[in-house]
Amino acid sequence: MGSIGVPKNSTMICTQLISQSVEQVVSDMHHAKAQGADLVEIRLDCIKNLKPQQDLQIILSDKPLPVVVSYRPEREGGLCEGDEYIRLQALKLAIELGADYIEIELEAASSVMAMVECKMNHDCGSKVIVSCYVEGVTPSEEDLSHLVALMEAAGAHILKLVISAADITENARIFRLLLHCQVPLIAYSVGERGLISQLLSSKFGGFLVYGTLEGNTVPGLPTLDSLRQSYKIEYLDADTKVFGLISKPVNHSKGPILHNPALRYVNYNGIYVPMFVDDLKEFFSAYGSPDFAGFSVGIPYKEAVIMFCDEVHHLAKSIGAVNTIIKRSSDGKLVGYNTDCEASISAIEDSLIEHGRNSGEASFSSSLAGKLFVLVGAGGAGRALAFGAKSRRARVVIFDIDFDRAKSLACAISGEARPYEDLVDFQPEAGAILANATPLGMHPNTDRIPISQATLGDYQLVFDSVYTPRKTRLLKEAEAAGTILVSGVEMFLRQAIAQFNLFTGQEAPEEFMREIILAKF
Incomplete structure (x- = not known):
């Protein structure tokens, strides 16, 4: 078994607690520690009827983890509507009561630093995070560097910059900032397009990464468990190679929980x-x-x-x-x-052989030879299936909602294209194979199937390229009809093994990867 070595970076994992009561804050701190957080951020503005002296004393008196205390005003996307002086006094109090960090917005940083300077000079151990939340269009790299310089000039021990990425490419600006900043920097973008800014932060030298508690899913934020178990971000360093799935949408992907352990x-x-x-x-x-x-x-x-x-x-x-x-x-x-082509076709062939349905002309012939192969979907996955089936001398009939696309694929493989609406009444011959290469049935739209339920029993085997969920409605209906099933999970595993070989130049640990599939898919 390969070794994962020892942690390579000092990036900490944090979770933000937006609990509405002090009792819930205390409970959530313990949950965060159990789920792998190194520290927690306490949002005072989320606590209803906050009594700073009393509540901070409870929160900080027996904290299980280091604590960041923030108290965000409405103008910065928070919930604090009260007097600014009272807000700043609460942050000063947090330092006096033992908060490890306080976070203050750039525009108020000078006021807070003046209030706490004496306390800081007495080596209380607390650190000030100066933050800037940029709404709307992401500034240029030059403007972001200017914001970082302003935060540094305010006397911050740690800088925090948050943007709202409208495109994944904007995260590249964050990575360059992290690489060149001389002061500890927390920098990320929010939303699904910003997810890699969290996952790759430690590679580029980020001070802190945010994760969510189990059950508190936030778009664009990984869970604490995934940061520890799937991504193992503590093992990243400057030499770590990045691989990833280019897609839209992408949140359905199981690739990270297969490739990263491998x-x-x-x-x-x-x-x-x-x-x-x-x-x-x-x-x-x-x-x-x-x-x-x-x-x-x-x-x-x-x-x-x-x-x-x-x-x-x-x-x-x-x-x-x-x-x-x-x-x-x-x-x-x-x-x-x-790698889709061989993965999907070999999965179908092997399943036919396993069920004793090899009708090939000779023992060396494919189990698909001579069979009618009914393909639904002529996109990328469909094209891989069509060429694979044709290479095994199957007779391919293609249905796609875009009839011109179906005809184009049929022409490329000397197959046959049919209008999509004909699929409802299409009657396959005995021994036919059905392959779904559309996203119909993919999570969260799991209640749809591409063909009439009444015709499923006429197929010998049904293959579904969708792998989330593992057993789609199409496969459930096909199982009830008594046909052989091939899940998209099997195709996914086989193509991932081939991808792994290409990515790394090494042989994929096939049995290990199959164990992951069985345990987690």
């Missing part, structure tokens, strides 16, 4: 993260450094991404879809591959 298992210094991408051209331009070494490609980019590859493997070029990109270390060129 990378550690073989002692490879890498991390795999979800990447919510809106514009491929801008994305590849922003993340062209060698740090970003490879990508999985998901919906809806498997076809469009080809034009951004410098080279395309012959199979992927034939299919017209790429699901894996490697940034070649020797020259930085992007090389595209397709």
Whole structure:
């Protein structure tokens, strides 16, 4: 078994508590410690009927973790509506009662520093975090650097900069700030497009990363458990290679809980993260450094991404879809591959063999040879399935809501295209295979299937490329009809194994990865 070594960075994991009562704050602090937090941020403005002297005494008297105390006013996105002097006095009191850190906004920093300077001079051990929350359009790199300089000039021990990323490419500005800042810096962007700013912060030298308590999901914030268990951010360093899934949406991805443990298992210094991408051209331009070494490609980019590859493997070029990109270390060129094709087709073939349904012409022939292969969906995943089925000499019929796209794919493989509306009444021949390559049935829209339920019993085998949930409604209905099932999870595992080999140049730990699939999918 590979070793994951020892922690490589000092980045701390924090969770923000927005509890409405002191009793809940105390309880949540203990939950945060159990879930892997290094410290907690207490939002005083969230506590109803706050009594600073009494409540802070309770919170800080027996704290299980170091504490950051913040008290955000409405103008900074908080809930404090009261007198500014009273607010600042509460933060001063937090220092006197033993808070490890207080957070104060940039515009009020000079007032707070003047109030607490005497206390600080007596080596109380408390630190001041000066923060700036930028709403709206993300400033230029030059303007962000200016904000950092202002916070540093205010006398902060630690700086905190938060932006609202409208595009994943804006996080690249944060990473460059982290690399060059001479003062401890917390910097991230909020929202789903900002998720990588948290996950990769420690690679670029961030002081602190935020995670959420279990059950308190916030878009763009990882859970404490995932930071500790899936991403293991304490093991990241400047040399860590970044891999990730380019997709839209991306929150359904199970890639991180499969690839990250596998990378550690073989002692490879890498991390795999979800990447919510809106514009491929801008994305590849922003993340062209060698740090970003490879990508999985998901919906809806498997076809469009080809034009951004410098080279395309012959199979992927034939299919017209790429699901894996490697940034070649020797020259930085992007090389595209397709691991979906073999993964999906081999999963179907092996299942037919396992159930004793190999009707190939000879023992060396594919179990798909001569069979009718009914494909729903002519996008990237559909193209991989179509070319794979054709390579096994199946007879392929394609249905897609975009009939022109179905006809184009049918022409490429010498198959047959049918209008999507004909699928409802389509009667397959005995022994036919049904393959769903559409997102229908994917979480959270789990109640939909692409064909009529009444026809499912006419198929010998039903394959669903959707893997969240593991057993989709389509597979449940097919199981009730007595057909052989092949889950998208099996395809996902097989293509991920092939991707891992391409990403790392090493052999994937197949049995270990299968164990993860069985335990967590």
